[in-house]
Structure formats: structure tokens, C-alpha cells
Amino acid sequence: MSSTLAVRVNPPSGNEVSARFSVGKKSFTVRTSANVSLASGATPWLAPGLLAAMRQNAALDIDGPLDSVALTGAEEVQRIMSDWYPAQMHATAILQQETTNETLAGGRGVGCFFSGGVDSFYSTVKHIDEITHLIFIHGFDIPLDNEDLAERTLRTLRKAAEDLGKPLIEVRTNLRQVHALLGLDWESHSHGSLLAHVALLLTDHIGKLYLPSNRIEGELEPYATHPDLDKHWGSRGLEIEHDGNEANRPMKVAAFADSEPAMNNLRVCWWNKDNDYNCGHCEKCIRTMMNIKIAGAEGKCATLPADIPYDVYNRMYINKPGKHGAVENLKAMDDFGYRDAEMERALRDAIDRPTWQNQIFHARQLAGLAPQFAGRLSLENGHRAAVTKVDG
Template sequence: MTISVEPFTKGSHHIGARIAGPGGRSFTVETESNHALDGSATPWLSATLPVAMKLGTTLRLRGATDSVALDNARRAQQILSGWYPRHYRPVEVEVEAQRLPETTPASGIGCFFSGGVDSFYSAVTQHDRITHLVFVHGYDIRPDDEELGRLALDSARKAAAELGKPLIEIRTTLRSDFADPMRVPWDHVYHGPALAHVAAALSSHVGTVIVPSSDTYETLEPWGSHPDLDPCWSTSSVTLEHRELDHNRKQKTFRIVESPVAMNHLRVCWENKGGGLNCERCFKCFRTRLHIDLAGGRCATLPNPIDPDTVRRMYINPSRRGLLRKSLVEMDEHGYDAPELEQAIKSAIRRSYLLQFFVR
């Protein structure tokens, strides 16, 4: 069995791939940008290899592919198969065209920028080093969600302008039209390789791309974007750096509270109930707003006080339960006097034990 990948281009700013898989399944994936993209097979290596590993089938790239990327992908396979030995197996990678020789990297340094806490922290603390910010529509925002896509892009454009950085804008169907239909877990496996696809495609602009970490050294676990895995998707012209593991989410929030740009354009919500950048009702919005309050900050995109009734009714899974307990500790440490909110958090924790027997 084989997964065959045939790259194509629609001009210098629009690349794609026709992907033929086992059982006659076929997919067409496209990625476009306001910057020129690499039309070789190299960007499609990280995009398709995890799927080939999941299926246990040979990956055939029908286009010129960077030699360093191919060598590094062996280590990526070792890591993924070591983490998930029952579900991901090392496979052969065949290249029908020539291996591309090593090239001199571009001088630019990019940083993925969703507008969230992690990416704002990197954008602020690495400001003097970063030359470009990279916004992707198609990963946390579906490509067919035009309204939210426009809202988030407009906010990212304003933030980038205020930070004095050019914004590289990417729109891709990689997740919606390939990874999701193939049922590759986004969080635990695929989001890192998907980011690497974008980084490799931008090789004529940036020689280094920063992937802001969502984790810390103390809490690392197998995850799609990881300090061990991300560098394995590097090519001869683009090096991926997984950064900022020394600080947790609260510490990062305390730092970006000092940035007016971050407080004017922060986007943390993935539920987006109500059509805004942040719904102010979900767990992630609550945790972020709490940390901003603890830091004594004010955020234009999370303008309303935390509603205890909303917190009390939130769905809390076991991992969030631990974070809610941590919230109580943080409130106590910072002398945050909010007895009604404290009771709401405790009620949400108790309620979560009951709900776990009914929600599957």
C-alpha cells in the first residue's frame, strides 16, 4: 500500500497537493499566502508522513524534496512511533524526483502568531529577533468560517502593525480536507507537523521559524508540537525552534499584561460563541481572564468581569478539574478576594464528578 503525493502550484503564492491513498481514497489540499511559497514536495513531507505512519503504508513524494528534511524525518518517525507504538509505525519514504541539495537559509525569523497567550509572549519577548509573524487560517479556525477568519485576521494585522512586524498570512485546507478526514488526532499528533508544513513552504522568506510552546518543561508529555519533535521537521533552509518552556501560562499572561498591543488584540477562545474574538464563557476565556485579573491588567477583548454563574455551569473534564483547583490556589496566593467566584469554582469541580458518569 502507498500514499502518493503529487504537488502542484497555482502561481507563486498558491501551492497544493493531490494525495492518493489506499482503498482509492483521494484528497486535494491547497495552501495559499500573501507571500511566495515553496512549490516543491518538501512542505508536503511533514503534512503526509504522520498519516502514512498511522496507516502503515509507504509514502511516495512525486516531486523534488529537500535532502535534510528527508533525513530529519527519520528521527520524527522514531519519536512518534516511540510515543504511540500501537498506532504509528515507521514507514518507507520514496522520492520519485531528485533530492534537493542543501540551500542557504533566508535571514528572516518567523514566529507563528494566533493572537493567543503563547504567541503574544513569544512576539513580545523575542521582538528584537523576530522579523515576521505568521498567521494561519485553517487550523484553529476552519477555512469555511469566513466571519471568524476575517475577524481574527483583522486583529492579527493590527497587532502585527503595532508590533512593527510584517504579517505572513496563510490559508490552508490541510486540516479540514486531509488530516480530519483521515482521523489523525490534531492535538496529540498533527498540529506540529501541520505548522511545519507552513514553515517549509515559507523557505524563501524565513530561515528560522519559532513555534511558541503551550507547555513547560515540568509538564511535558507526548504532543503534536514538542521540543523534541518540532526540530525534526526542519529542512536545509528552515529550522524550527520550539521555545518558551521556562514559563507557564500564568507567568506568560503576567508578562503580556504589560503589552498594550497584547491587551488590545488577545484571542484565546476556540469556541467563539457569540461571534467575537473571545466568548468570555468558556473555560479558556475564564482562565485567561482570571490570570489577567490576578496581574491587575485590563484586556479589551475580555472586557467583562468573570461571571460566577457561568463558571458554575462550565463543563469540566478531569484535566480541567486540576486546573480549576490550581485556580483556587492562585487566587489565594495573590490575595484575590472573590468569595462568590471561589464557591462557583468549587461547585463546578463537584458538578464535574457527577457529569463524568453521564458525558462520554
């Protein structure tokens, strides 16, 4: 290790904070803003700076004292990440060792990240009496320059938050793009540190944060959010808790099936151009419609049709999460004692679909025969395109 990754934190401007990440000849500014006040100081930049330094095999130099608990946690994160990804994530030195033991006021709230999907509704409904704030991040799933999709999503999330009786904190950040430019993989390395960055910026408002999980215990593997990892991103003023590993998707749907705010606002589809909710015929929608039937909640969800379009599903490209979802639903049919010959046949067929046939379905979808997938593709490309637009 010979180089240094410097993180220079700029003075805050209103509800926007920013910092310049520089390593070698590369230099990018990360900007994060919100509809509430954000914490100043260096600590919220430790998580994203640490991972960038590890990926670049550079020492980390942050200009400002760091929270003592966060600094200790960063050492644990380094140990875990370098163990999981030895070729990509290198143990590094944190040059800034000056710590702050600033005490934050007690009685602050409890936050939960909230996208309106199965995982976030599960954790929100489970901790409804404790949670005081829901948090949405534009720049996480939705590319920063897709203002139209962000606005439509926010409309539905504001309504969901209102129905749940909780304020919605709305955050915007280009950190995902900067991390991509610094070589970090979003799924494996990066997204948990973005969540930690946002959580640590919100310590004026919250003292605890629930981070909804998307894996059941037993299926956990190295991933950017993980129960072993996320707890180390906290600080003296903020506890971070990875939540929901005890349940898979059908179990989660069953758990919130009687919550009207959840069943009236559930949003799992990110590429519906026609209205603010779900398209009802992409893999994610169909997977969730099956979850709902298996969980015995048929007819309770206002935002997804009850009738599963098997003609679409049986000729659909099944990607890796889709295949995982099919295996999960097949197992859940057994666990819940749900019998449905047509669903079982469709799931078995999706799981066993020969690669050549899956590839043909994929090629057809890419050729534009199924417009909903063109939307999905442009969503993914949006992130890639946006990467080139970060200021240099």
C-alpha cells in the same frame, strides 16, 4: 506494509501550492495558499505526507528531491511517533531518498505562529526584537468554510500585528481535513506537521520559526507539537524552535502584562458572535480573566472584562482543558501569593465537581441554555462537516 502513500506535487499557481495524496482507493488534494510567495518543491510536503503514511501503514513516495536535513529529521520523527503511538503510527519507508542541498539566502527573517492568544503573545513579546513576521493559518483552529469567523479574527490579528509593528502572513490550507480523512487525530498526531508544512513553505521569507508551546515543562506528554518533536521538522534553510515551555498561562500573562499591543488585542475566545473580541463568560475567557487577576494585571486588558462572572462559572460544564486550567490557576494563586476566597472556592468547586453534576451542566449547555457554547459546538462541527467537502 504493502501499500504506498503517494504525494504528487503540482506545479505552483501564483501564491497557491497543491499536492495529491493517494493511498489505495483514497485520493485527496491538499491546497495551501498565502498572501506572500510560497516555496515550491517536495520538502514542505514531507511532514504531512510522512504522518499520513505512518497512519496508513504505507510506504511514503514523494515525487521530488527532499532537503537532506528534513529527511534525516523525518527519521527521528518516525522513531518518536511510533514510540508514542505504537498502535496507530507505524514506522515506514520513505521511498524518495534523492536529496537536495540547495542553499538559501542568508538574512531571511524570523517567524512566529500567531493566533492572538496567550501562548502566541508570550512568544512574540519575548522575541519581539528578533521576530520579523507573524503567521496566521485559516484552517487550523477555524474551519475553512467559516469565512465570517476567519474574517473577524483576521481583522483583530491585523490590528495586533500592526500594533506590534510586524507584517502578518495569512495562510489558508485544507490539510487538516485531508489528514482527518486519512485517519490522523488532530490533537495527538497531526497539527504539528501542518505547522511544519506552512513554515517550510515560507522559506523565501524566514530562516527561523518560533512555535509557541501550550504546555509547561513537567506537564509535557505525547502530543502533536512537542519540544522533542518540532525541532526535527526543520530543513537546511529553516530552524524550527518550540518556544515557551518554561511558563504556564498565568506566568505568560504576567510576562506580557506591560505590553500594550498584547493587552489591547488579546483574543482567547473563538466563538463570540457579538463582536470581534472575547465573550467574557465562556470557560476559556473566564480562565484567562483569572490568569490576569492572579498575575497582578487586573484592569490592564482592554479586551476582557475585569469582573469574573462566578455565577456562570459555578454552573458551567468543565471539560478536560478547563479542569487543567482550574488546577493551574489554583496553583498559580499559591505561587503568586494571590489571595481571593471567592476565586479559590470557585476553582476548588470546578476541580471537585462530581461527574454527574458536570454532565447535567453539559446537557443544559448542549440544549442551548447557554448560547456561547452552541457557538463552540458549531465551531467543532464545522471541522467535521468540512471534512466531507474535500475533493475526492
